[in-house]
Amino acid sequence: MVDKNKTAQPVVETSALKIYLRLLSYLKSYRLMFVVSIVGFALYATSTTLFIKILENLINIIESNDPQDRFLVPLQVIGLTVLRGIGAFAGVYFLSRVAFSVIHSLRVQVFNHMTRLPSMTFDDQSSGHLVSVITYNINGVTAAATDAIKILLREGLTVVALLSYLFYTDWKLTLVFILIAPLIGSLVTTVGKRLRRLSTKVQTTVGDITQVTSEMITGYRVMRSFGGEDYEKQRFEAASKKNYQQNMKIVVTAAANTPLIQLIVAFAIASLIYLALNVMELGNPAEFVAYMTAVGAMLQPMRRLGEVAPIILKGVAAADSVFTLLDQAPERDEGTREVSRVQGQVSFRHLYFHYSRSDRPALKDINLDVAPGEVIALVGRSGSGKSTLVNLLARFYDYDQGDICIDEIPLADFRLANLRQQIALVNQHVTLFNDSVAGNIAYGSLTDRDMDAIRRAADLAHATEFIEQLPQGFDTLIGEGGARLSGGQRQRLAIARAILKDAPILILDEATSALDNESERFIQAALESVMQNRTTFVVAHRLSTIERADRIVVMDAGEIVEQGTHAELLAKGAHYANLYSMQFRDEPQDVNNIAE
Structure with missing residues (x-):
C-alpha cells in the first residue's frame, strides 16, 4: 500500500x-x-x-x-x-x-x-x-x-x-x-x-x-x-x-x-x-x-x-x-519503471482519495479488477466519483491510501511520462488549440506522425467529411479552443487524437456528450472498433454507450455499490435500475444496428 x-x-x-x-x-x-x-x-x-x-x-x-x-x-x-x-x-x-x-x-x-x-x-x-x-x-x-x-x-x-x-x-x-x-x-x-x-x-x-x-x-x-x-x-x-x-x-x-x-x-x-x-x-x-x-x-x-x-x-x-x-513542488515522479506497452490489466485496491478543499472523501475503499481489453462503464449520480476514479488512473492526482496497479505494477513505480503514454483520454470538455486541424489531432508527442496516420485517425472518428469541407482541409486554423467548429466537430477531433495515440488503455469521460444523435451513431461505431483489444473506461450517461460495456460499475457517494451487465443489474432492481428508470427510459432503443 x-x-x-x-x-x-x-x-x-x-x-x-x-x-x-x-x-x-x-x-x-x-x-x-x-x-x-x-x-x-x-x-x-x-x-x-x-x-x-x-x-x-x-x-x-x-x-x-x-x-x-x-x-x-x-x-x-x-x-x-x-x-x-x-x-x-x-x-x-x-x-x-x-x-x-x-x-x-x-x-x-x-x-x-x-x-x-x-x-x-x-x-x-x-x-x-x-x-x-x-x-x-x-x-x-x-x-x-x-x-x-x-x-x-x-x-x-x-x-x-x-x-x-x-x-x-x-x-x-x-x-x-x-x-x-x-x-x-x-x-x-x-x-x-x-x-x-x-x-x-x-x-x-x-x-x-x-x-x-x-x-x-x-x-x-x-x-x-x-x-x-x-x-x-x-x-x-x-x-x-x-x-x-x-x-x-x-x-x-x-x-x-x-x-x-x-x-x-x-x-x-x-x-x-x-x-x-x-x-x-x-x-x-x-x-x-x-x-x-x-x-x-x-x-x-x-x-x-x-x-x-x-x-x-x-x-x-x-x-x-x-x-x-x-517553489511549489512539481508532480511527484519518482518511478523508474518503463515499458513499451502494457497489457492493460488494471486493479484498484482499497483506494481512498479526497480533494484538498474538501473534508468528505471523494473515493472510499474502491476495489476493482479489470481484465485486459475489458470495457468498463462507470455510472452514477453527479458527484459519485466516476471522473475522479479515472483521473487517478492517469495520476492527475495522487491518492491518499491504497493503490492502483497496471499489470500488477503500482502507478508510483512508473515514470510519469511513460505511464501517460499508455493512456488515451477523451474528456467531456474538449481542449483544442489555436492550430490547424492536423496539428490538433497530432498534438504533443504525436507530432511525428505522418499525414496518412492522421487521416486514418480522422476516418475512424468520422471527422474526415467535415474536415475536407473546411477552407484548407486539414491545414485549416480552428481558432482558440476550436471556436470555428461545432461541439460535435470538436469532440470528434478529440476522439481522433485519442485514436492516433493508439494507447492500450482508453478513458472516455463523457466523450459523446457534445454530439447529436446522428453524430453519435457514427462515433459509437468508431469507438467500438477503437475499443477492441483495449482496456476501456467509459464515464457515460447515454444508454447506447453503457449497454455495450462488458461490465457496468455503479458508484454512489464515492463507493462502488453494484457491478454487472446491463441485464443483470436491471434484474436486481436496485441502484442501476433506479438510474435507468430516471435517466434512460426515454432514450431510443435503436442502438443495435449502429454499425450499419
Whole structure:
C-alpha cells in the first residue's frame, strides 16, 4: 500500500532583501555584460564629477586672465561629454540586455514549471491569477531588474564620485552632510514596507480583473442567454475599482516619499552653506563654488535614488509571487519503471482519495479488477466519483491510501511520462488549440506522425467529411479552443487524437456528450472498433454507450455499490435500475444496428 498523506507547509514571509538577492542571482549567466555596464556607468559618474573640476579651473582661468589656458576648458568639456555619452550608452545598453535576458529566462522558467505542477494547483488557484503571475507580475519584476538597477548604478556611482570629491575637498564639512543618511534610510525602510504590502494587494486585484475578463470571454454565450451583461459589468467594475484604489495608495505613498527626502536634504544643504560660509577652510572662491556645485549636483541623483526603493519593493512583491509559484513542488515522479506497452490489466485496491478543499472523501475503499481489453462503464449520480476514479488512473492526482496497479505494477513505480503514454483520454470538455486541424489531432508527442496516420485517425472518428469541407482541409486554423467548429466537430477531433495515440488503455469521460444523435451513431461505431483489444473506461450517461460495456460499475457517494451487465443489474432492481428508470427510459432503443 502506498501512503501519500499530505501535510500543509507553514507560510513564511521571506525578507525583501532575500527575495531581491534571489532575483539578482539570475545575473550570474550574464556576468561579462553586467561588468561592462558597471564600467559604463562608472565612466558616466566620473565624467559628471570632472565637470565640476572643470568649473573650478574655469574660475581660476578667469581670475588669472591667462590667454594660454583659454582653450583648455572647451577641449575638456568636449572630451568629457564624449566620455560621458559613451559611458551612458554602454551602461544602459548592456544592463538592458542583461535585464531582459533575465526576464526572458524567468518567464520561460515559470511557464515550464507550470506545465509540471500538480492538478491541485490548478484546482486551488484561478486561471486568472496564474496568468497574471506570468504577465503582470513578471512585468513588475522587469522594473526592479531594469529601472531600479540602472538608477542604482548610474545615480549611485555618481553620488559616490561626488562624495569622494567632497571628502577630498573638505572631509570635516562633508561629514556634516552625510549625517542625514540614517534619517533617509529610516524613511525609505518605512515607506518600503508599506509599498510591498500594497503591491501584493495590487497583484491580487490584477488577478481578479484577469479572472472576471476571462470568464466573460469564455462564457459570453451563457452571459447573453441569461441576461448577465449587467452582472458581469458590475463584477468587472468592482474588481477594477479595487485595483484603482490600491494603485492610488501606492501613488500617494511613493509621491510623498520623494518630497520628504528632498526636504531632509534641503535642511542639510542649508546647514552646510551656513557652516561653509563660517567654518570652511578653502583656499580660494573657485574651490568654494566647486564644492557647493558638487553638493547641488548630488540633489538630482539622490532624489532618483529615493525613487529606487518603491520600484524595488514593488518588484520584490511581484518576484515573491513568482518565486512562490516556482517553489511549489512539481508532480511527484519518482518511478523508474518503463515499458513499451502494457497489457492493460488494471486493479484498484482499497483506494481512498479526497480533494484538498474538501473534508468528505471523494473515493472510499474502491476495489476493482479489470481484465485486459475489458470495457468498463462507470455510472452514477453527479458527484459519485466516476471522473475522479479515472483521473487517478492517469495520476492527475495522487491518492491518499491504497493503490492502483497496471499489470500488477503500482502507478508510483512508473515514470510519469511513460505511464501517460499508455493512456488515451477523451474528456467531456474538449481542449483544442489555436492550430490547424492536423496539428490538433497530432498534438504533443504525436507530432511525428505522418499525414496518412492522421487521416486514418480522422476516418475512424468520422471527422474526415467535415474536415475536407473546411477552407484548407486539414491545414485549416480552428481558432482558440476550436471556436470555428461545432461541439460535435470538436469532440470528434478529440476522439481522433485519442485514436492516433493508439494507447492500450482508453478513458472516455463523457466523450459523446457534445454530439447529436446522428453524430453519435457514427462515433459509437468508431469507438467500438477503437475499443477492441483495449482496456476501456467509459464515464457515460447515454444508454447506447453503457449497454455495450462488458461490465457496468455503479458508484454512489464515492463507493462502488453494484457491478454487472446491463441485464443483470436491471434484474436486481436496485441502484442501476433506479438510474435507468430516471435517466434512460426515454432514450431510443435503436442502438443495435449502429454499425450499419
